[in-house]
Structures are given as structure tokens and as C-alpha cells.
Amino acid sequence: MYPSYLKPEIACEKLLKKLHVKGISDRRVLDAFRKVPRHRFVDKALFDQAYDDNALPIGLGQTISQPYVVALMTQLLELKENEKILEIGTGSGFQAAILAQFSMRVYTIERHRELGERSRRLLRELGYHNIVFKIGDGTQGWPQHAPFDKIIVTAGAPVVPRELTQQLAVGGKLLIPAGNRQVQELELYHRRENSIEKSTEGSVLFVPLIGQSGWEE
Ligand code: SAM
Numbered sequence: 001m002y003p004s005y006l007k008p009e010i011a012c013e014k015l016l017k018k019l020h021v022k023g024i025s026d027r028r029v030l031d032a033f034r035k036v037p038r039h040r041f042v043d044k045a046l047f048d049q050a051y052d053d054n055a056l057p058i059g060l061g062q063t064i065s066q067p068y069v070v071a072l073m074t075q076l077l078e079l080k081e082n083e084k085i086l087e088i089g090t091g092s093g094f095q096a097a098i099l100a101q102f103s104m105r106v107y108t109i110e111r112h113r114e115l116g117e118r119s120r121r122l123l124r125e126l127g128y129h130n131i132v133f134k135i136g137d138g139t140q141g142w143p144q145h146a147p148f149d150k151i152i153v154t155a156g157a158p159v160v161p162r163e164l165t166q167q168l169a170v171g172g173k174l175l176i177p178a179g180n181r182q183v184q185e186l187e188l189y190h191r192r193e194n195s196i197e198k199s200t201e202g203s204v205l206f207v208p209l210i211g212q213s214g215w216e217e
Helices: 008-021 027-035 044-049 067-077 094-100 113-125 162-166
Strands: 056-059 062-064 084-088 105-110 131-135 148-153 168-179 184-191 196-204
Touching: 008 027, 008 067, 027 067, 027 094, 044 056, 056 113, 067 094, 067 148, 067 168, 067 184, 067 196, 084 094, 094 105, 094 113, 094 131, 105 113, 113 131, 162 168
Parallel strands: 084 105, 084 148, 105 131, 148 168
Antiparallel strands: 056 062, 168 184, 184 196
16 A cells, blocks of 8 residues: 555656656646556555656666656657557556557567566556557567557667667657667657658666667676
8 A cells, every 4th residue: 555644646746746847748648647656566665755756676677767757758759549559668567557548559568577477467457458568579579560650668779679660650759768878868760751860859877678689688
């Protein structure tokens, strides 16, 4: 249970005010945060920190991302109804739950079985039926379900995996932190008919994307 002296709704509203001040202006993103109980995605011992604007450990050396970064990435994707989204790095499942508020179907891949299974169980319990889970190397994407309208990578890559740009629909967007292991740039790729446009959206720090087209373990 969430400690009774700290109402999650109140803690969440305080967090949303901070996110708004930091530049999260898309009401739909802020509303999505109201609907997803972040405290359920962290260990009970961290409940009282669940609505701080910080990344938190989720085991196996991995983290649930900082709320501001989740909100920023969601806002940058400019999600529309009925889109098909691919997420690489399920982790706690929090970002997948936020994406699931907007889209027809979210496909999410996690390389650690324990984390992927835990998230699957939690998201089922919370009533999400439009999220499809896979345990495996997300750097290879999920070709059986491609093309995707949006692809979001929530681990830091050395370079953008070609497999992911290939699985992006025309008109689609791919958001990925790319750089070295200490710092990455948030890169946004917009696929046009015959070209791909790139913009950079600021520095971030993510755990590494490990896999065939990512970092070595
Ligand atoms: N989106 C997550 C959330 O909301 O909690 C945050 C994810 S955490 C920052 C990054 C996750 O990416 C970790 O759980 C890590 O195990 C996973 N990961 C790293 N490389 C991966 C790969 N090649 N395929 C799938 N998952 C990967």
C-alpha cells in the first residue's frame, strides 16, 4: 500500500506542476501521467520517492526513467490515436503504460526476462490489454509487426540500429538516446517518402542498450 500520509494523487499533481514548468505543455501527456500510478512501478521501499522527478532503481542494475524524460519523449513523439508503437526497453513498464493511453497497440521488448515478466504481470493487473510483450534483443526490432508509426528506445545506443529505421513507417518517428555510455543526445528521426530528417532534442543519460546493434555487455 502507498503510505496513507502521502496521497499519490497529491504527490502526482505536484510532479505535474514541475513538469509543466520544465516545458511539458501537452495536456494529453500530463493527463496520461494522472492515469498511471507510478508508485506501482517501483519497489515498496521507494514508494515515498515515486513522484519525485528522478530515475529510480528497479533491479538488475536498471532504472525506471525520470518522469521529465518520460514526459518529454512522449511529447516529442506527437502521438495520434490508433498508432502502432514499438518500445525498446520495457524496464518497469511505466513508459509502456503511458504510451498505451494514446495508441491502439504498444509492442514492447525487454532483454531481461525477470523485468519483462514482472511488467507483463503488473500491466495486466492494472488492466492494460493493448500492450504486447517480448523478451529479446530490441536492437533487432520486431519485424513481424513492422512497420511502426512510432519507435521509442529507452536505453542509450552507440548508434541508431539500422533495423529500427527500416521498421519505421513512412511519416513515422523514431526517438532514441545515442552517444557514449556517459551521455547521450536525444535524437528524433522523421521518416519521409524518400528521406529521413533528424533533429536533436538535448542531452540525456540512460542505461546502455545492450545487443547485436547496441553495446556489448
Ligand atoms: N522504459 C522503462 C521504464 O519505463 O521503466 C525504462 C527502461 S530502462 C531506462 C532501460 C531498459 O532497457 C532496461 O530495462 C534494460 O534492460 C533494457 N534494455 C537494454 N538493452 C536492451 C535491448 N537490446 N533490448 C531490450 N531491452 C533492452
